[in-house]
Amino acid sequence: MQLRHRLSNTDRGGITVTSxxxxxxxxxxxxHFGAGAHKAVALDNINLDVRDNEFxxxxxxxxCGKTTLLRIIAGFESVSDGDVLxxxxxxxxxxxxxxxxxxxxxxxxxxxxFSVAENVGFGLRMLGKSKSEIDDRVKEMLRLTQLQAMAExxxxxxxxxQQQRVALARALAPAPKLLLLDEPLSALDLxxxxxxxxxxxxxxxxxxxxxxxxxxxxxxxxxxSDRIAVMSAGKLQQVGTAxxxxxxxxxxxxxxxxxxxxxxxxDIVGGTETHPRVRIAGGIEMDVAGVAGGxxxxxxxxxxxxxxxxxxxxxxxxxDKLVYLGTDTHYHVRLGDGTPMIVRRQNGGSDATAxxxxxxxxxxxxxxxxxxxxx
Amino acid sequence: MAGxxxxxxxxxxxxxxxxxxxxxxxxxxxFFLLLPVLLMLVYSFLTKEFRGGVIWExxxxxxxxxxxxxxxxGDEPPKIEWTYIGIFWRSAWQAGxxxxxxxxxxxxxxxxxxxRPPQTRSIWLFLVTxxxxxxxxxxxxxxxxxxxxxGPVNELLMALGVLDAxxxxxxxxxxxxxxxxxxxxxxxxxxxxxxxxRYNFALTEAAADLYATRWVTLWLxxxxxxxxxxxxxxxxxxxxxxxxxxxxxxxxxxxxxxxGSLIEDQFKGAAGNWPFGAAVAMVLLSVVxxxxxxxxxxxxxxxxx
Ligand SMILES: Nc1ncnc2c1ncn2[C@@H]1O[C@H](COP(=O)(O)OP(=O)(O)OP(=O)(O)O)[C@@H](O)[C@H]1O
Ligand SMILES: [Mg+2]
Numbered sequence: 001m002q003l004r005h006r007l008s009n010t011d012r013g014g015i016t017v018t019s020x021x022x023x024x025x026x027x028x029x030x031x032h033f034g035a036g037a038h039k040a041v042a043l044d045n046i047n048l049d050v051r052d053n054e055f056x057x058x059x060x061x062x063x064c065g066k067t068t069l070l071r072i073i074a075g076f077e078s079v080s081d082g083d084v085l086x087x088x089x090x091x092x093x094x095x096x097x098x099x100x101x102x103x104x105x106x107x108x109x110x111x112x113x114f115s116v117a118e119n120v121g122f123g124l125r126m127l128g129k130s131k132s133e134i135d136d137r138v139k140e141m142l143r144l145t146q147l148q149a150m151a152e153x154x155x156x157x158x159x160x161x162q163q164q165r166v167a168l169a170r171a172l173a174p175a176p177k178l179l180l181l182d183e184p185l186s187a188l189d190l191x192x193x194x195x196x197x198x199x200x201x202x203x204x205x206x207x208x209x210x211x212x213x214x215x216x217x218x219x220x221x222x223x224x225s226d227r228i229a230v231m232s233a234g235k236l237q238q239v240g241t242a243x244x245x246x247x248x249x250x251x252x253x254x255x256x257x258x259x260x261x262x263x264x265x266x267d268i269v270g271g272t273e274t275h276p277r278v279r280i281a282g283g284i285e286m287d288v289a290g291v292a293g294g295x296x297x298x299x300x301x302x303x304x305x306x307x308x309x310x311x312x313x314x315x316x317x318x319x320d321k322l323v324y325l326g327t328d329t330h331y332h333v334r335l336g337d338g339t340p341m342i343v344r345r346q347n348g349g350s351d352a353t354a355x356x357x358x359x360x361x362x363x364x365x366x367x368x369x370x371x372x373x374x375x
Numbered sequence: 376m377a378g379x380x381x382x383x384x385x386x387x388x389x390x391x392x393x394x395x396x397x398x399x400x401x402x403x404x405x406f407f408l409l410l411p412v413l414l415m416l417v418y419s420f421l422t423k424e425f426r427g428g429v430i431w432e433x434x435x436x437x438x439x440x441x442x443x444x445x446x447x448x449g450d451e452p453p454k455i456e457w458t459y460i461g462i463f464w465r466s467a468w469q470a471g472x473x474x475x476x477x478x479x480x481x482x483x484x485x486x487x488x489x490x491r492p493p494q495t496r497s498i499w500l501f502l503v504t505x506x507x508x509x510x511x512x513x514x515x516x517x518x519x520x521x522x523x524x525x526g527p528v529n530e531l532l533m534a535l536g537v538l539d540a541x542x543x544x545x546x547x548x549x550x551x552x553x554x555x556x557x558x559x560x561x562x563x564x565x566x567x568x569x570x571x572x573r574y575n576f577a578l579t580e581a582a583a584d585l586y587a588t589r590w591v592t593l594w595l596x597x598x599x600x601x602x603x604x605x606x607x608x609x610x611x612x613x614x615x616x617x618x619x620x621x622x623x624x625x626x627x628x629x630x631x632x633x634x635g636s637l638i639e640d641q642f643k644g645a646a647g648n649w650p651f652g653a654a655v656a657m658v659l660l661s662v663v664x665x666x667x668x669x670x671x672x673x674x675x676x677x678x679x680x
Contacts, residue, residue: 076580096583103584109577113599123585174585 022088023178023210024050024073029082031068031234042068044234046082050178050212051227055204057213059221060231061257066214067106069231070180073212074103086178097126102171106182108163110155116166117142117151123174141169144203161192168200172207181213185220197224218258222246230254252373255301262302262341263373276372280339284315286367299373304330304344306369309355313362317341319355331355333363412660419653427647437654459637459655463662466633469548469623470616473555474563477612478605480556481563485604488564489571500568503561515554515621522550522626546628554622562611570604606670614663634659 031043042065050056058066071077073084075096084091091099102123111119121138129137142148145165155163164184171179181200185193201224204211215221221228222242230237230245230253238250249255256263264280271277271287278300279285288300309317309331317333320340324347331343343363355361422434439445444456488499506514522528524541532538544550578600582592598605620635627633634655641652 074580074584076583096580097586097588101584103581105577105581107575107577109575109581111578111581111596111600122582122587126582126586126591170585 021051022049023052023054023086024212025083025085025088026069026073027083027085029069029072029084030080031065031072031077032080041234043072046236048229048236048239050210052087053208053210055201055211055213055224055226057215057221057225057228058231059215059218059228059257060237061216064231065234066216066231067182070103070182070212070214073178074101074180075099100177102174102176102179104164104167104171104179104181104184106184106186108155108167110163110166110170112155115152115154116147116158119155119166120169120173122170127174137173141173144172144206145169145199160187161196164188164196168203172203172209175207176209178210178212181211183214183216185215186217193220200224222258230257232257249301249371249373252299252301255371255373260304260342260344262304262307264300264302264339264341265297266300266372267297278370278372286370288367288370288372301371301373302341302365302369304342307341307343307363307365309333309343309345309361309363311361314364316360316362319357319359319361321357322355333361335363415653415656415660418650419657421650423648423650427649429649434650437648437651440651441654441658462632462637463634463658465631466617466635467662469551469555469633470613470619473552473559473616474609474613476552476556477560477563478609481560481608482567482605485564485567485571489568489574496572500565503564506557507561511558511621514557515625518550518554518557519545519625522553545626546630548627548631550626551623551631551633554626555616555619558619558622559612559616562615563608566607566611567601567604570601570607574601606674610667610670613666617663618659 026046026048029043029046030041032039032041034040046065046069058069060066068077072079073091075091075094079092086099086101111122114122117138120141121134124134124137138151139148142151145168147162147165147169150158150162150166155166158166164187167184168181171181184200185196188196197220200211200213213221213224222245225242227239227241228245229239232253238245238254240248245254245258249258249261252263255261266278266280268276269279269285275287275289276298277285277287278298280300305328309319315335317335320332320334323330323332326347328344328346331345333341333343335341341363418429419437420433420435422430422432422436424430440456441459442456443453445451445453484503488496488503491499520526522544524543524545528544529538529541533541544553574597578596579592582596587595617633618635618638619633620639623631623633623636624639638652638655638659640646641648641655
């Protein structure tokens with residue numbers, strides 16, 4: 001908290017933190033590369049706000065434009081159309097080295113001829129801080145990232161995880177208004193990745209710096225973010241908290257991309273605009289929440305953990321195969337009309353009735369677990 | 376040799392084969408490198424024969440002549456002979472200046488080529504090496520014709536009204552510089568190109584991200600990272616410039632002799648003196664080796680840090 005106070009007093013590039021809660025505003029941003037027949041659209045009308053002190057994540061599959069958006073914010077790429085504002089100030093006029101933004105690069109981009117301490121102090125040196133101030137701040141950053149023992153080493157003498165932390169310390173040292181992180185954890189092994197998730201989140205909360213974090217890993221996004229923007233093919237699909245995105249996906253892409261789900265085609269047979277009545281395989285009809293928009297058919301989503309498999313289940317099915325996953329088991333089943341479904345059951349429960357492939361059983365689910373998706 | 380390698384059974388079994396495989400390399404180095412140098416070393420300690428040959432008799436006379444001045448009859452107390460050291464000194468700074476010029480022009484050129492799209496880079500590299508399809512002697516003579524008082528360069532400048540009278544370039548240090556620069560520029564461009572091509576441009580973005588201006592980025596990040604290429608290029612230009620004789624002979628005239636011309640004259644000229652030429656060559660070789668040794672030391676120290 002002491003750190004946070006000190007950081008919020010900084011002011012660079014003529015940008016002062018106002019009472020506005022918007023750290024970044026991205027307004028109608030388009031970006032294409034090339035021209036004519038080779039024209040490739042990387043970003044298509046992106047509109048979003050990042051709030052002050054927020055851990056904001058851009059999530060999407062490879063090639064959806066996450067890095068491009070990040071590079072536009074950092075100033076390494078120009079927009080084809082639209083505007084980017086930082087605390088209300090247009091960024092287009094500011095060169096990258098004038099923006100109070102720091103980046104943790106995907107491949108770290110550490111200066112190979114500088115020691116860890118020199119790397120971390122570089123930004124402050126460029127800002128013309130005094131030697132003693134730089135030394136103090138570097139020490140503080142190395143402590144924060146647990147790199148005190150590495151201060152004199154060269155980047156080539158560090159492990160991947162250590163390099164990643166140097167990149168983080170280097171970007172944090174100048175106390176930027178905004179920190180951009182481009183898949184910083186992707187090169188780490190699973191265990192280190194989990195540990196770094198917690199550390200990153202902790203550092204974000206301690207420093208109060210606004211983070212924009214890029215990843216294609218949904219677990220990473222769900223576990224760290226205050227809010228998530230899901231992107232696909234250069235378009236923004238949905239923005240919301242982890243819970244909103246997981247529990248109330250707005251469309252088929254988001255439901256499919258975030259977590260595991262069963263996507264089933266259904267007919268809309270009545271009900272109201274906001275509470276349509278759907279008929280799914282086997283002729284079962286139920287009233288569910290969601291916007292049908294007057295369509296005759298829709299796609300519905302049911303999470304595997306919201307379905308129960310039992311001998312007296314409502315919809316008869318046949319068990320196809322089991323996938324054992326440690327804490328739970330996935331049952332791949334087929335409904336009467338052949339619709340496949342995945343059911344998740346926790347292992348070791350008292351009611352654990354074993355099902356074998358080929359067994360007949362039944363699935364039951366609460367209509368509240370069903371989401372009707374815009375396709 | 377084999378003992379320095381990890382000694383498992385396999386490598387021990389292959390050790391004799393490895394010795395045989397190394398033989399052509401050693402033969403080549405021995406025959407074309409060590410033997411000629413050794414021959415020069417021996418010659419530099421022999422006695423001069425009147426008609427240009429040598430007498431097989433040990434003598435320190437050549438080194439004596441290079442370094443010491445014993446007066447006209449050889450009976451005065453020895454003083455330091457400055458004539459040849461002076462030529463040496465001029466050669467060193469001419470070569471140093473040529474290296475600096477090549478660096479100033481070669482670095483941006485190499486940078487330009489390395490930042491073109493990959494398909495067009497080879498075209499630029501080819502253009503840089505095109506002059507090398509023509510013999511150096513012919514190129515140097517052509518240069519002489521270009522820059523003489525009534526050559527095309529002066530004619531053009533006078534026709535344009537820039538000059539009233541021809542600007543004398545031939546037989547000046549400027550002409551020697553021009554010749555050296557033109558001869559060895561590609562030796563600077565190519566190694567720097569190789570280094571810049573490997574340069575990770577994300578480092579430049581990282582520097583800008585951390586508030587560095589373009590010039591500061593060039594000075595603090597780019598140049599230190601591509602330093603091995605710069606040093607390699609500088610050595611490749613400096614060393615042959617130091618021993619060059621075509622450019623100083625043809626463009627510099629008699630006043631602007633360099634060490635290469637001196638050596639050439641001892642072997643080729645009418646008043647040839649093989650032992651003395653060999654001695655000058657040995658001094659030159661020693662200086663070059665010292666320079667390279669200092670460089671190698673600084674490299675290993677930088678590596679150990
Ligand atoms: N300099 C460029 N020239 C041409 N096309 C580009 C350029 N940079 C990116 N693109 C294209 O823009 C699209 C978005 O690229 P971007 O790097 O932003 O994806 P990403 O979401 O970061 O993907 P990943 O997760 O693989 O890093 C891709 O289709 C890519 O091919
Ligand atoms: Mg990317």
